[in-house]
Amino acid sequence: MYAALLLLGVLWSSLALSGELRLYPPNPERGSSVSVEYRPDSLRFAPGEYLWLYVYEFTEHQAYPTLREIPLEYQRTTGVHVGAFRLDTATVFALCKVGTGHLFDTHHGQLWEILVHERGKPLRAALIRAATSRFGLIHDGGWRRMPDLETAERLLQQVVREYPNDFAAHIWLVAVQGRLGMLDPQRQQQRLRELLQQPYPQESEADVRAALWALGALREHKRLTMLEEQVLTRFPHWELAREILLVRLNRAAIAQEYIATAERFLRLYSSGTPGYDEAYVALVRALLQYDRPDSVAALFRRFPTVPVEAYAELANYWLERRQPEKAAPWVQHMRATYEHQRLARLHRRPKHLSTAEWERSTRILSGLVLATEARLLRQNRRVEEAIERFQQARSAYQDDAPTELFEQLVEALRVVGQNKNAFAVCTEAILQSKDSDTLWAQFRELFLQVVRADSLELQQEMLRLHERAAELRRQRLWWQERLEWQLPETLANYPLISPAGDTLTLAQLRGKVVLLDLWASWCRPCMQSFPLLQKLWELYRERPDVAIVALNVWERTEERRKALADFRLNNPQYSFPLYADEHDGIPPRLGVTGIPTQFFLDRHGVIQFRRIGYRSEKDFLEMQDRLEVLLQHR
Structure with missing residues (x-):
C-alpha cells in the first residue's frame, strides 16, 4: 500500500478537482431507471480504472440510507464511465459519489443529489431530505456532505409555502433559521412552542423526530422523555427508537443508568438489529470497567446470542491479569462463535455501509480473534504457536493493526531469539506510525545487536525513520481524509x-x-x-x-x-x-x-x-x- 501511495504522490495537486456526473433523467420519478455517465478528473483516477457509483437512497422516514454500489463500465473511445440502476419505489431522495471503494470523487464535498419527482415536481419528502442533508451534523457517514444552511433554509421555505401543514418542515425551518441567526433565541423558542401546541401525526416517524428535537431545544426534558417512552413502547421497530436508546447510552451519567439502558436495548432487539452488537459490547466493557466479570458471564447466559467482540473483551480482561486459565474458555467460545457467524456475516452488511467498509470491519474482527488467541498461547508458553498466530493477526488487520499487537509480537520473537525478525517488525510498526515508547526502546536495543553497535548511526536511522513515517502519514492523509469543502x-x-x-x-x-x-x-x-x-x-x-x-x-x-x-x-x-x-x-x-x-x-x-x-x-x-x-x- 505504501508503494502505491508513493506512486500517487507524483500526482498531487492542491486544486479541488471533481469529475462530471450526469444522471438521466435528471428528475426521476419513484422506481425509475436512471442512466449514469461519469467523466473523471485525470488527477484522481487513472484512465480505465474500475469505478463504482455509490448511491445512498433515503426513504421518507428512515434516518439511515440504503447504499447501492453500481459498477460503471469504461468506454475507451470517449473516456466516459457508464452505468444504470433503478430507484427503489420507497426512495424519495438520494446522494451519490463515485470511487474505487477507498478513493472517492465527492463533487467538492457536496455529493450529487437526486430529488424524486412526481408530475414534474419534487416530492415534499425529497425537499425535506435535501434540506436536512445540508445541516452538516453527520460526521462519519459515507454520505456526509458540506454544510449549506442557506440552501437548506431556501428548500424548507419552499416546502412550508407549498405544504403549510407540514409539521416537520416548520420545525426544521425554525431550527435552521436559529442557527443562521435569522431568529434570536427568544423568538426561536416562542416559535417552537407555538408549533408544538398544534396537533401533528404521532404515527409519523419524521414528525416525531422533529418534535423530539424541538423539545430538546426547549429543554423540556419531562415532555421529551415522555415522547421518547411513547416511541419505545408503541414503535420499537422505528430507527428512531434505537437511536433514542443509543443516545441515552452515550449520555448516561452513572454506571447503573448505562447498564440499565444497554440491557433494555438487548431486551427490545435481537441479534442482527443495527446497534445490537455495539450495545452488547458497550455493556460488557462497562461491567468489566467495574471489575464485574461474573456479571458479564451472567449476561452471556441471559442473552445467549453473544457477539464475538464481547467474548474477546472478557477473554482479554483475564489475559491482562495474567490468568490464562480463566481466559481459555472464553477464547474457545469466541472462536466457535466466530466460525459459526463467519459465513452469515457476509450477508449481514449494514445497509448504509459499502462493501469495502464491511470487508474492513470483517478483517478487524478476524484480527481481534487471532490476536486474542495469540495472547493466550503466549501466556501458556507456547511461544512458537503464539508467533504464528500473531503474524496471522497482523496479516488480517493490515493497516489497522494496533500498537499492542506489534509490541506483543516483538516480545515473543525476542524470546525465541528471532532478533532480526523482531527488528523488522519494530521498523514496520514505526513506519506505520504505530510506534510507542516500548517499541522505540526495543528498536534501539535490536539495532545495536542486529545492525551495528554504533550509537551515532542509530540516531541517524531513528531520524530517518521519523521522517519516513511522517511522509507516509501525510500521503495517507491526502488520499484518504480530504474533505474538499469549498x-x-x-x-x-x-x-x-x-x-x-x-x-x-x-x-x-x-x-x-x-x-x-x-x-x-x-x-x-x-x-x-x-x-x-x-x-x-x-x-x-x-x-x-x-x-x-x-x-x-x-x-x-x-x-x-x-x-x-x-x-x-x-x-x-x-x-x-x-x-x-x-x-x-x-x-x-x-x-x-x-x-x-x-x-x-x-x-x-x-x-x-x-x-x-x-x-x-x-x-x-x-x-x-x-x-x-x-x-x-x-
Missing part, C-alpha cells in the same frame, strides 16, 4: 474580529495554508490543547504562507472583544492570533457541534481536513501533519 463566498467573507477591533476574513487568507481553531475559555479540552497550538505557532510564525487563527465561539458573554483582551492579559504564554466570532455564525455553517474543532484550509481557501476534540500531546503531530501536507501542494 466555502461559499458568504462564509469566506464572514468577519472575524480581533481584540483591537480589526476585521479578518478567510478570503483575505487565500494564498496561505490556514489552521482555524474554534475554542471558548470555558472549554477545558480547548485549554488543554492550547500549549500545542502555541508550540505550532512558534514553529510556523515566521512563514508567510501559514496562518494560525484561534477563533473564539460560544463564549458566555456578549462582550467578546473584552473577553479576548482579558484572556490575552491573563494568559501571556499564548501569543498566537486571537479572533472572535461575535455572532457565532461560523460553527453552524461548518456543522460544528462541539469544541475544540479545527479546520485546515489549503491555499485556495478549500477546507481539506477537520479535527475534533483533544486527546493527548500526540495531537501536535496530527496538526503538524495536516499543515505540512497542505504546504506541499500548490
Whole structure:
C-alpha cells in the first residue's frame, strides 16, 4: 500500500478537482431507471480504472440510507464511465459519489443529489431530505456532505409555502433559521412552542423526530422523555427508537443508568438489529470497567446470542491479569462463535455501509480473534504457536493493526531469539506510525545487536525513520481524509474580529495554508490543547504562507472583544492570533457541534481536513501533519 501511495504522490495537486456526473433523467420519478455517465478528473483516477457509483437512497422516514454500489463500465473511445440502476419505489431522495471503494470523487464535498419527482415536481419528502442533508451534523457517514444552511433554509421555505401543514418542515425551518441567526433565541423558542401546541401525526416517524428535537431545544426534558417512552413502547421497530436508546447510552451519567439502558436495548432487539452488537459490547466493557466479570458471564447466559467482540473483551480482561486459565474458555467460545457467524456475516452488511467498509470491519474482527488467541498461547508458553498466530493477526488487520499487537509480537520473537525478525517488525510498526515508547526502546536495543553497535548511526536511522513515517502519514492523509469543502463566498467573507477591533476574513487568507481553531475559555479540552497550538505557532510564525487563527465561539458573554483582551492579559504564554466570532455564525455553517474543532484550509481557501476534540500531546503531530501536507501542494 505504501508503494502505491508513493506512486500517487507524483500526482498531487492542491486544486479541488471533481469529475462530471450526469444522471438521466435528471428528475426521476419513484422506481425509475436512471442512466449514469461519469467523466473523471485525470488527477484522481487513472484512465480505465474500475469505478463504482455509490448511491445512498433515503426513504421518507428512515434516518439511515440504503447504499447501492453500481459498477460503471469504461468506454475507451470517449473516456466516459457508464452505468444504470433503478430507484427503489420507497426512495424519495438520494446522494451519490463515485470511487474505487477507498478513493472517492465527492463533487467538492457536496455529493450529487437526486430529488424524486412526481408530475414534474419534487416530492415534499425529497425537499425535506435535501434540506436536512445540508445541516452538516453527520460526521462519519459515507454520505456526509458540506454544510449549506442557506440552501437548506431556501428548500424548507419552499416546502412550508407549498405544504403549510407540514409539521416537520416548520420545525426544521425554525431550527435552521436559529442557527443562521435569522431568529434570536427568544423568538426561536416562542416559535417552537407555538408549533408544538398544534396537533401533528404521532404515527409519523419524521414528525416525531422533529418534535423530539424541538423539545430538546426547549429543554423540556419531562415532555421529551415522555415522547421518547411513547416511541419505545408503541414503535420499537422505528430507527428512531434505537437511536433514542443509543443516545441515552452515550449520555448516561452513572454506571447503573448505562447498564440499565444497554440491557433494555438487548431486551427490545435481537441479534442482527443495527446497534445490537455495539450495545452488547458497550455493556460488557462497562461491567468489566467495574471489575464485574461474573456479571458479564451472567449476561452471556441471559442473552445467549453473544457477539464475538464481547467474548474477546472478557477473554482479554483475564489475559491482562495474567490468568490464562480463566481466559481459555472464553477464547474457545469466541472462536466457535466466530466460525459459526463467519459465513452469515457476509450477508449481514449494514445497509448504509459499502462493501469495502464491511470487508474492513470483517478483517478487524478476524484480527481481534487471532490476536486474542495469540495472547493466550503466549501466556501458556507456547511461544512458537503464539508467533504464528500473531503474524496471522497482523496479516488480517493490515493497516489497522494496533500498537499492542506489534509490541506483543516483538516480545515473543525476542524470546525465541528471532532478533532480526523482531527488528523488522519494530521498523514496520514505526513506519506505520504505530510506534510507542516500548517499541522505540526495543528498536534501539535490536539495532545495536542486529545492525551495528554504533550509537551515532542509530540516531541517524531513528531520524530517518521519523521522517519516513511522517511522509507516509501525510500521503495517507491526502488520499484518504480530504474533505474538499469549498466555502461559499458568504462564509469566506464572514468577519472575524480581533481584540483591537480589526476585521479578518478567510478570503483575505487565500494564498496561505490556514489552521482555524474554534475554542471558548470555558472549554477545558480547548485549554488543554492550547500549549500545542502555541508550540505550532512558534514553529510556523515566521512563514508567510501559514496562518494560525484561534477563533473564539460560544463564549458566555456578549462582550467578546473584552473577553479576548482579558484572556490575552491573563494568559501571556499564548501569543498566537486571537479572533472572535461575535455572532457565532461560523460553527453552524461548518456543522460544528462541539469544541475544540479545527479546520485546515489549503491555499485556495478549500477546507481539506477537520479535527475534533483533544486527546493527548500526540495531537501536535496530527496538526503538524495536516499543515505540512497542505504546504506541499500548490
